Amino acid sequence: MSNDDCIFCKIIEKEIPSKILYENNETIAFLDNFPISQGHTIVIPKKHYTNLEDIPINILYEIMGTVKNVSNLIYKNLKNDGYNILQNNYKAAGQIINHFHIQIIPRSIADGKFKLLIPREQSTEEELNQTLKIIKDSKY
Numbered sequence: 001m002s003n004d005d006c007i008f009c010k011i012i013e014k015e016i017p018s019k020i021l022y023e024n025n026e027t028i029a030f031l032d033n034f035p036i037s038q039g040h041t042i043v044i045p046k047k048h049y050t051n052l053e054d055i056p057i058n059i060l061y062e063i064m065g066t067v068k069n070v071s072n073l074i075y076k077n078l079k080n081d082g083y084n085i086l087q088n089n090y091k092a093a094g095q096i097i098n099h100f101h102i103q104i105i106p107r108s109i110a111d112g113k114f115k116l117l118i119p120r121e122q123s124t125e126e127e128l129n130q131t132l133k134i135i136k137d138s139k140y
């Protein structure tokens, strides 16, 4: 399964060159050409899936195994202070390339990059119960 217009499918097919950190039968991990930080890496399934809900669970296990191994490799060898694992679904969440991908973003304490300090407000018991009901009781 691939998509002719998909840049990630072209990377998998080696039509577009990339700096591959790791590859197995189901996944590939390569350096982002527009890194947020040194070592910013993209992990993707070799088959074209658009979003999280499209991916068979066995393939998701493979992807997360690659994310774990490559994260360990980056963290150990680049000696950063930490890293973010980022995965966006749909345009509203910032997804730009419609091929499921997970980003590994190495971080330093004082790198001045994004911080996940998003304003939040505490929900009431009633709001939480209503949200639970909507999510759990909906038929789809």
Ligand SMILES: [Zn+2]
Binding pocket: 002, 003, 006, 007, 008, 009, 010, 047, 048, 049, 098, 099
């Ligand atoms: Zn694709």
